[in-house]
Amino acid sequence: MSEVPTLSGSDATAASLREFEARARAFLEEHVPRRGDVVVTDTMSAEVVAAEQELQKKIYDAGFAAITQPKEHGGQGLGEAESMIWGTLSAEYAVPRMLIAISHGMCGPIINLLGTPEQKAKYLPDLWRADTLFAQIFSEPGAGSDVAGLQTRAERVDGGWLMNGQKVWTSNAQYCDYGVIVARTNPDVPKHQGITMFIINLRDPAVTIRPLRVATGERPFNEIFIDNLFIPDSDRIGEVDRGWDAAVAMLRFERISIGTSSTKSTGPQSFEKLAEAAEAAGLLQDPAARAALVEVYVMEQGTDLLAVRMREEVEAGIELGPRGSIAKLAGASANFRLNEILSDIAGLSLVSWDGPGMAYPPLTKAFTGAPSSWTAGGTIEIQLGIVGERVLGLEKDPSVDRGVPFRDIRRSA
Ligand SMILES: Cc1cc2nc3c(=O)[nH]c(=O)nc-3n(C[C@H](O)[C@H](O)[C@H](O)COP(=O)(O)OP(=O)(O)OC[C@H]3O[C@@H](n4cnc5c(N)ncnc54)[C@H](O)[C@@H]3O)c2cc1C
Missing domain, CATH: 1.20.140.10 (Butyryl-CoA Dehydrogenase, subunit A, domain 3)
Incomplete structure (x- = not known):
């Protein structure tokens, strides 16, 4: 059996890659319509979500989702070579894209990167199989481009945190089970330094999700009101007050996902x-x-x-x-x-x-x-x-709030 040059993380042989490709091709032909044969919708509805979740489960069960993710956390434990084969072949078919773009493209990777072993065991297998869907909950009415200016706060309480605040533009949150959220945990330090990342349960009664209607008549995103939501400390991602680094890492996954997809x-x-x-x-x-x-x-x-x-x-x-x-x-x-x-x-x-x-x-x-x-x-x-x-290394934009504690920054609300 001849060895082929392998990409990072892959110990595949030429024969195993050929076998993977044949299986992927056969699976796609049997279970997924070709993109040209169906109207591919970017719009989620309860029906689209249910149908795509079923299809994604089949894809996972057949071994074609979370291809490069570690086996112990529900991934397939394969290499980039198999991932590339699946990506190339599936591009021609109507596989779920929007449904898992945020779960698989951002939330799974950040839990994998910064999560505790318990968080990985608890959340990742269901996430990769699309048994659960995750939302990215960063933007607020006064903090979109300047996410670090966010005002949703989480305060330490016995055993965890109490969160209050408002988020907005959260894509597909009305269909999601969980969200990866950033909140202010320390207003006494400059804005980038007092933020922490958490996983929250979107089905908790302390969370109200209101879909927003846009010009197309659809409801692609939501406003979210959080009213005394208790979060166990075991659902904190990464270190306290280091959530900005986590958010940047997650946005980097988003850019990779947008750029390569x-x-x-x-x-x-x-x-x-x-x-x-x-x-x-x-x-x-x-x-x-x-x-x-x-x-x-x-x-x-x-x-x-x-x-x-x-x-x-x-x-x-x-x-x-x-x-x-x-x-x-x-x-x-x-x-x-x-x-x-x-x-x-x-x-x-x-x-x-x-x-x-x-x-x-x-x-x-x-x-x-x-x-x-x-x-x-x-x-x-x-x-x-x-x-x-x-x-390009051009000069940075001037900033009026660099080094200023968050509570002293002037803002309208
Ligand atoms: C389809 C869609 C899906 C989204 N999904 C999500 C999601 O799932 N989760 C989530 O958290 N957010 C989501 N968002 C929110 C999105 O990240 C924000 O809308 C975006 O970051 C801009 O923030 P804003 O709307 O508050 O606009 P603002 O930040 O208020 O910007 C208003 C205008 O000012 C300009 N501007 C702002 N700052 C600067 C600057 N420093 N230099 C030059 N120009 C500037 C902007 O370019 C823009 O034209 C989504 C948005 C859309 C449209």
């Missing part, structure tokens, strides 16, 4: 669908529409290749660090331009259509939904700042 788009703003829309509008011979379609194709190739490159770097064990923001910036900027092109091609059909009911047609939904990508995961301006300061 791009797959060829089959959505309404993809080259394929925009070309169909142009044909339907009789614009295929129109020079401006043709030039715009070429632009779409080039942008699509660019973001896809960037994602491939970043995936390969991660798989080769190269730290992406702040460079992960480049992929997020590229995707969000492309989305901005794609929306302009979409409105040129689709014209009035974006705002008026035939047919019963008020449900938006896919093009209208894509158009109204696109702006959220300029904000989610850190706004375009914030990503520009990260790339400028931390990738």
Whole structure:
């Protein structure tokens, strides 16, 4: 049996990789529709969540989720080579993405990195199998870009902590069981130094979750009110007052997840669908529409290749660090331009259509939904700042609150 060059963490042989690939291919063919054959929705609803959870359990049980995670905490204990094979093959299929993006892309990795053995045993196996879903609970009404300015507080009580405060924009929290949250535990030190990370139970009666409706008519995120929530100290992640480092580590996982997860788009703003829309509008011979379609194709190739490159770097064990923001910036900027092109091609059909009911047609939904990508995961301006300061080494923005104890920082609320 000949050995193949292996990627980090993998002790696979050529034969074992071939066998893994054949099993993955057979599983996908049998259990998952191809992406082009179904409408892939980014929108969660109770029905979508239930169906995707079932599919994700099958994927896990067949050995294709949490591929590189340690076996003792519910992972498959395989290497990056198997992960890469699964990633490449599954990109063509409608495997759950949004459902597990935060659980698997951010919360699982941070528990794996900083969690205690007890936390890993308690939470990770169910999380990887999607028996439980996790939310990322950072943003507040007055602390989005400046998350370190958060005001939700957790105070020490016997056996744990008492949490009070308000969070907002928490994606899919209405369907989640747990959340990874950051709260202020020490207001007497500068803002980055007095924050601690916890796992909270979103089904606790002390937690109220209110879905927020957006322009597409959907409810993708929530506001969360926390009123005297008791958290056992065993659900604290990492050290007391070191939650900012934990949050940065978690956001780094998010950037890696966003940067490497791009797959060829089959959505309404993809080259394929925009070309169909142009044909339907009789614009295929129109020079401006043709030039715009070429632009779409080039942008699509660019973001896809960037994602491939970043995936390969991660798989080769190269730290992406702040460079992960480049992929997020590229995707969000492309989305901005794609929306302009979409409105040129689709014209009035974006705002008026035939047919019963008020449900938006896919093009209208894509158009109204696109702006959220300029904000989610850190706004375009914030990503520009990260790339400028931390990738290009430009001078840092001036800061008015550096070194000032949190309780002395002037704020409006
Ligand atoms: C679809 C979606 C899903 C989300 N999911 C989650 C989630 O699951 N969990 C979670 O915790 N949060 C989530 N968020 C929240 C998201 O992280 C915040 O919306 C984002 O960080 C911006 O914060 P903000 O909305 O408070 O805007 P603000 O921070 O108030 O920003 C307002 C404007 O000011 C600009 N600005 C702010 N600071 C600077 C600066 N220093 N330099 C230049 N410009 C600046 C911003 O770019 C923006 O244009 C989600 C958001 C969206 C849209």
